[in-house]
Amino acid sequence: MKWFGRKNVEKTRPEENNTDAHAGPENVTESVADEICSRVESAELPDNILEVARDECERLRKTESTSPEFSISHAYLEFILSLPWNETTKDDLDTQKAADILDARHYGLNNVKERILEFLAVKNLRSRISPNLIIADDEIIARENLSIIFEHEGFSVRTVGNGLEAVAAMEEEPADIVITDLKMDGMDGLELLEVLRSRWPDTGVIMLTGYATVKTAVEAMKNGADQYLGKPVNLTRLREYVQDLLGRNQRLQGLQGPVLCFNGPPGTGKTSIGRAIAEAMGRKFICMSLAGLRDESELRGHRRTYVGAMSGRILQSIQKAGVRNPVIMLDELDKIIQNFQGDATSVLLEILDPQQNSGFVDNYLGLPFDLSGVLFIATANIVERIPGPLRDRMEMIEFSSYTPGEKFNIAKNFMLPAQLLKHGFSLSEVDVSADGLKKLIAEYTREAGLRGLDKQIAALCRKLAKRRLDEQDHSDILHVDETGLIELMGPAPHFSATVGRTLKTGVATGLVWSENGGEIIFVEAVRMHGSKNLLLTGSLGEVLRESAQTALSFLRSNACKFGLSEDFFESSDIHVHIPAGSITKEGPSAGVTIAVAILSQLTGRSVPQDMAFSGEISLHGDVLPVGGVREKVMAAVRAGISTVVLPEKCGQVVSQLEDEVLSGLEIRLVSRLEDALEAALN
Numbered sequence: 001m002k003w004f005g006r007k008n009v010e011k012t013r014p015e016e017n018n019t020d021a022h023a024g025p026e027n028v029t030e031s032v033a034d035e036i037c038s039r040v041e042s043a044e045l046p047d048n049i050l051e052v053a054r055d056e057c058e059r060l061r062k063t064e065s066t067s068p069e070f071s072i073s074h075a076y077l078e079f080i081l082s083l084p085w086n087e088t089t090k091d092d093l094d095t096q097k098a099a100d101i102l103d104a105r106h107y108g109l110n111n112v113k114e115r116i117l118e119f120l121a122v123k124n125l126r127s128r129i130s131p132n133l134i135i136a137d138d139e140i141i142a143r144e145n146l147s148i149i150f151e152h153e154g155f156s157v158r159t160v161g162n163g164l165e166a167v168a169a170m171e172e173e174p175a176d177i178v179i180t181d182l183k184m185d186g187m188d189g190l191e192l193l194e195v196l197r198s199r200w201p202d203t204g205v206i207m208l209t210g211y212a213t214v215k216t217a218v219e220a221m222k223n224g225a226d227q228y229l230g231k232p233v234n235l236t237r238l239r240e241y242v243q244d245l246l247g248r249n250q251r252l253q254g255l256q257g258p259v260l261c262f263n264g265p266p267g268t269g270k271t272s273i274g275r276a277i278a279e280a281m282g283r284k285f286i287c288m289s290l291a292g293l294r295d296e297s298e299l300r301g302h303r304r305t306y307v308g309a310m311s312g313r314i315l316q317s318i319q320k321a322g323v324r325n326p327v328i329m330l331d332e333l334d335k336i337i338q339n340f341q342g343d344a345t346s347v348l349l350e351i352l353d354p355q356q357n358s359g360f361v362d363n364y365l366g367l368p369f370d371l372s373g374v375l376f377i378a379t380a381n382i383v384e385r386i387p388g389p390l391r392d393r394m395e396m397i398e399f400s401s402y403t404p405g406e407k408f409n410i411a412k413n414f415m416l417p418a419q420l421l422k423h424g425f426s427l428s429e430v431d432v433s434a435d436g437l438k439k440l441i442a443e444y445t446r447e448a449g450l451r452g453l454d455k456q457i458a459a460l461c462r463k464l465a466k467r468r469l470d471e472q473d474h475s476d477i478l479h480v481d482e483t484g485l486i487e488l489m490g491p492a493p494h495f496s497a498t499v500g501r502t503l504k505t506g507v508a509t510g511l512v513w514s515e516n517g518g519e520i521i522f523v524e525a526v527r528m529h530g531s532k533n534l535l536l537t538g539s540l541g542e543v544l545r546e547s548a549q550t551a552l553s554f555l556r557s558n559a560c561k562f563g564l565s566e567d568f569f570e571s572s573d574i575h576v577h578i579p580a581g582s583i584t585k586e587g588p589s590a591g592v593t594i595a596v597a598i599l600s601q602l603t604g605r606s607v608p609q610d611m612a613f614s615g616e617i618s619l620h621g622d623v624l625p626v627g628g629v630r631e632k633v634m635a636a637v638r639a640g641i642s643t644v645v646l647p648e649k650c651g652q653v654v655s656q657l658e659d660e661v662l663s664g665l666e667i668r669l670v671s672r673l674e675d676a677l678e679a680a681l682n
Helices: 002-011 025-041 047-061 068-082 095-105 110-127 140-152 163-172 189-199 214-222 235-248 270-281 313-321 345-351 388-392 404-422 434-443 451-470 482-489 542-557 591-603 629-638 648-655 673-681
Strands: 132-136 156-160 177-181 204-209 227-230 259-263 285-289 327-331 375-380 394-398 430-432 478-480 507-514 517-529 533-537 572-577 611-613 643-647 666-670
Touching: 025 047, 025 068, 047 068, 095 110, 095 270, 110 259, 110 270, 110 394, 132 140, 132 163, 140 156, 140 235, 156 163, 163 177, 163 189, 177 189, 177 235, 189 204, 189 214, 204 235, 214 227, 227 235, 259 270, 270 285, 270 327, 270 375, 285 313, 345 388, 388 394, 404 434, 404 451, 430 451, 434 451, 434 482, 451 478, 451 482, 478 482, 507 591, 507 629, 517 591, 517 629, 533 542, 542 591, 572 591, 591 611, 591 673, 611 673, 629 643, 629 648, 643 648, 643 673, 648 666, 666 673
Parallel strands: 132 156, 132 177, 177 204, 204 227, 259 375, 259 394, 285 327, 327 375, 430 478, 507 611, 533 572, 611 643, 643 666
Antiparallel strands: 507 517, 517 572
């Protein structure tokens, strides 16, 4: 037994074993810590980030690998290394190329495309502005060498021999940054610094000297110098200081463009336009949905003191993109939840502000990260749901409803071919007639955008695929006309309300806006014996009820003007009803329509049913402007309306509508309710 034990002992001697005799928890810790610390040193991190990372490395080396703190520190360093501190993509600002990409990806949306091209054109012009640099040094060789270096890097450089010449150059054209020697004849660097700080406080100042001492450095920084370097100059460090000052320069920050916010109904191409912008500029694209967001930590992250802490979605997106200047689309901005549990919009106020986002601090990272290079684009369906301070930071670009003609062209040239190929057909196997496609658009979908239409075309392709497989002969072309469409798709789920050219008493046609686009409504009014009651039915909201009360009060106060008895309401009840009572109705644009319907009933004069109205009224009879004019006019065309009465202050909007939208309509603009009533009742 002794020899057996001795033999085993001999086998496990270090010199006879292939395993590392020194492998243990401490050595594993040192190995992992040394590996990541060497990566930190070679990662070319910014100075302030490198300093924090080095401290974390020292903490990691002193922590055992079995400790939870070890994995936390290790994950933190990995996250720092994964962020693109210096990686960017160069912008392609060719507006013609961008126009070609936008036209290839989207049909219509001409106003939106024009605004985006303007946005890119401005960025193109701004990119040509060279930062202005003044180098003040009494040594000719020193200033010429620095001039060559910075001119090669795209700076506009002027060189002077002393402080007096520097002041004269600043008076001629202020510079973004002044690099000045400390010791110069005439006016030295400290005297120049005093003048710069009093007259041009936004200009960055870097002090250079061949007599660098702690005392001179403290004096220069105390008097307002932004940075201080000794000679011979460390060019790498000088470049870093110049770039840092440029990032903080107020003049250049003022040249940063606005945050765009695409607003409009669902399915109108907001997200795909954002993707096309990123493609046109040559940038990475990240789409971040904010619908249902309620906690600001989702955007800003959790502090490392929490178990399972992680960074926020903003830095996660930057990390995923691998560059610090991607296009980030903040989708569904109007659907962020704001309640007592939290309000994530407070973080967005900082993220979307060019004056603040250059130093965005994520709770997990705990260090400033520059977001000024990111192009943020927001989308929303209803901008009124976005808090006011956040709306002020964005420029709204409205995505209007597609016209029937635009839908037809998009369906014919893009959607139908794509769905046919997706469902196994060649483009020559199926022929959908123009009338059949128009019927599919008008009666099988009801929307401002295109998603529902795409689904209906996909459903048609599935039914055609089944029919093709049921046939014995696959050589014939499948033809789909209006009749064939009904056979395949069944009865139409929607129908467009239409009007005739008859005259009706007590009924007026109104135009309203909804998320599905514009629609027409019929406002009915009857008078009966009663006791001064105004009855309002049809699931009307509070604003609509107030509009009806305002209309009645105006008519009562001007009874003689309209040929009414002054006591017509004393022994009467008036009932105003808007059909489809199961649908909630609200909005400030039905006042004119209600007034027309009531006066028509009271006077017995009929209203042409092919005349429609939209406009709010004041108690004194002023017709106030309304929104959604384009969608309302399109609804009037679909319904067969021939005349539309709108507020006079909507005239500028009407003048910008396309010919297809107006489609032969007669538009009457009125400023007073009397004018609208006269037009309606002759």
